[in-house]
Amino acid sequence: MVNIILQIAGGIMLLSLVLSLYRFFKAGSLVDRVIAFDIMTIISISLIAMITHISGRTIYIDVALIYGLLSFLGVVIVARYLEKSL
Amino acid sequence: METIEIIGAFITLIGSVFLLLGSIGLIRMPDVFTRIQAGTKASTLGTLLSLFGLGLIYLDIAGKIFLLIVFILITNPVSSHMLARAAHYIGIKKADITVVDKLSTFRKNEQNNETQKPEAK
Amino acid sequence: MKIKSFIISIITLFVIWVLLNHRLTPEVFISGAVVAFAVGLIFCNSCDIFNDLKLTPKAFFYSFLYILVFLRELVKSNFDVAKRVISPKLPINPGIVEVKTKLKSKLGRMILTNSITLTPGTFTVELLDDRIFIHWIDVKSENIEEDTNMIVRKFEKYLEVIYG
Numbered sequence: 001m002v003n004i005i006l007q008i009a010g011g012i013m014l015l016s017l018v019l020s021l022y023r024f025f026k027a028g029s030l031v032d033r034v035i036a037f038d039i040m041t042i043i044s045i046s047l048i049a050m051i052t053h054i055s056g057r058t059i060y061i062d063v064a065l066i067y068g069l070l071s072f073l074g075v076v077i078v079a080r081y082l083e084k085s086l
Numbered sequence: 087m088e089t090i091e092i093i094g095a096f097i098t099l100i101g102s103v104f105l106l107l108g109s110i111g112l113i114r115m116p117d118v119f120t121r122i123q124a125g126t127k128a129s130t131l132g133t134l135l136s137l138f139g140l141g142l143i144y145l146d147i148a149g150k151i152f153l154l155i156v157f158i159l160i161t162n163p164v165s166s167h168m169l170a171r172a173a174h175y176i177g178i179k180k181a182d183i184t185v186v187d188k189l190s191t192f193r194k195n196e197q198n199n200e201t202q203k204p205e206a207k
Numbered sequence: 208m209k210i211k212s213f214i215i216s217i218i219t220l221f222v223i224w225v226l227l228n229h230r231l232t233p234e235v236f237i238s239g240a241v242v243a244f245a246v247g248l249i250f251c252n253s254c255d256i257f258n259d260l261k262l263t264p265k266a267f268f269y270s271f272l273y274i275l276v277f278l279r280e281l282v283k284s285n286f287d288v289a290k291r292v293i294s295p296k297l298p299i300n301p302g303i304v305e306v307k308t309k310l311k312s313k314l315g316r317m318i319l320t321n322s323i324t325l326t327p328g329t330f331t332v333e334l335l336d337d338r339i340f341i342h343w344i345d346v347k348s349e350n351i352e353e354d355t356n357m358i359v360r361k362f363e364k365y366l367e368v369i370y371g
Contacts, residue, residue: 002143005095009136012102019109020125031118031173035125038165039112042129043105045158046136049151050098053140058147062227065154072161079168083175104285111292119332119342120301124292127327131285149226163324163331170332170342174303185302186349189333189340192305 010050017043034078041071094142101135104128117181118173126166133158212257217247256314266369273365280326280361288327288344302346303332306339306355309363315370322362329358 017040024036048064111124134155141151174189220243228235260266291298310316316334323341324330333340341358348354 002091002095005092005099009095009099009102012099012106013136016102016106016109016129019106020112023109023112023121029118029178031169031176031178032121034169035118035121035166036112038169039108039125039129042126042133042158042162043109045154046101046105046133049137049140049154052147053143058144058150061147061150061154065150065157068154068157068161072165075165076168079165079172082172104289107289107292111288114292114297115299116297117301119303120299120344123301123327123330123342123344124288127325127330128285128288128292130325131281147229149229153223153226159325160321163321167320167324167331170330174332181301183299183301185300185346187303188305188349189303192340 006050006053010047010054013043013047013050017047031082034075038071038075041067091143094139096139097142098136098139101132101137101139104132104135106132108132116183118178119170120181122166122170126162130158130162209255211260212254213247213251215257215260216251216254217243220246260314261369269365269368273362273369276361276365277322277325280322284326284328291344298345300345301342302349303340303342304346304349304354305351306341306359307351308337308339308355308359310337310366310370312370315366318370319359319362319366323358 020036020039020043024033024040027033027036045064045068048060048067052058052060052064105128108125108128111128112121115121115124137151137155137158141148144151180187221239224239224243225231225235228239308316308319310319320331320334320339323339328344329341331339332342339359341354343354343358347357
């Protein structure tokens with residue numbers, strides 16, 4: 001029961017990842033692309049947490065933590081670059 | 087024990103639906119600001135809910151998941167705010183249905199004041 | 208009052224360390240305390256970010272209430288934006304409006320703008336002293352006072368007690 005529900009949830013997450021990938025490729029400007037990237041990283045954090053359930057190894061939660069930290073830094077650096085204050 | 091796990095799985099499912107709504111909003115919205123509006127925050131709630139559901143299933147790593155949730159709550163609004171400010175700074179084109187933009191008028195007034203001051207001297 | 212900031216940052220670092228380790232054996236406790244103290248000494252010997260935080264029972268009670276109000280607003284407005292995204296006509300009415308805040312402390316302003324950003328429908332574009340510029344997906348009025356009442360007031364009355 002729990003497994004089936006979580007697999008459906010993982011499928012929906014993958015679908016939303018693909019939808020934001022569409023916006024990533026068909027973007028009007030650089031900012032659009034960075035927004036799509038930001039949302040893809042947020043979805044990826046949930047997906048990595050799902051991998052914790054699928055593989056049964058809780059170490060992947062640490063991977064999600066570090067991934068969130070690095071993606072936040074990436075977005076902030078791009079924003080600073082756009083404001084020409086880097 | 088079993089019921090808590092099923093409740094957690096359903097919360098994760100609701101979270102993934104919010105993630106899907108976020109990406110649909112990302113595709114449907116007309117300009118950068120409304121895309122940030124629809125995308126970033128729906129997906130924030132989606133991630134929070136799915137992590138919370140997983141925390142209910144794996145109670146032994148609930149502390150790390152709590153840390154991840156707090157971290158996402160602090161960093162996500164900051165990154166979307168910085169992106170919006172950068173987009174406004176470089177003058178991204180807004181949608182035609184935009185009603186009012188007080189920040190642009192504010193910036194223009196400030197520039198006029200700065201250019202008028204040296205002339206007055 | 209720099210010592211207050213220093214102590215709060217050390218406690219925060221130590222709690223994060225314990226949550227990351229997920230157990231509290233003597234080794235974890237000692238190494239965490241030493242490293243948290245050293246990091247606080249090096250990076251936070253002159254920071255004043257936590258100075259405005261009030262540590263009275265009333266402030267704790269109000270922070271609890273604030274979390275409840277914030278979660279309610281978060282869920283309510285998420286459903287509102289979800290409805291807008293799904294409906295075929297896309298009923299949006301976006302614009303950037305200006306509001307004013309009465310909060311003085313840096314940390315209080317940060318929490319306020321983060322809360323505004325996290326409740327969908329509104330997000331902060333720029334913060335200059337006490338003027339906050341907010342992008343609103345459904346602009347109801349362009350008057351500064353009315354906007355302040357509608358967006359900021361519900362969070363500010365709790366944050367005023369906590370941060371002053």
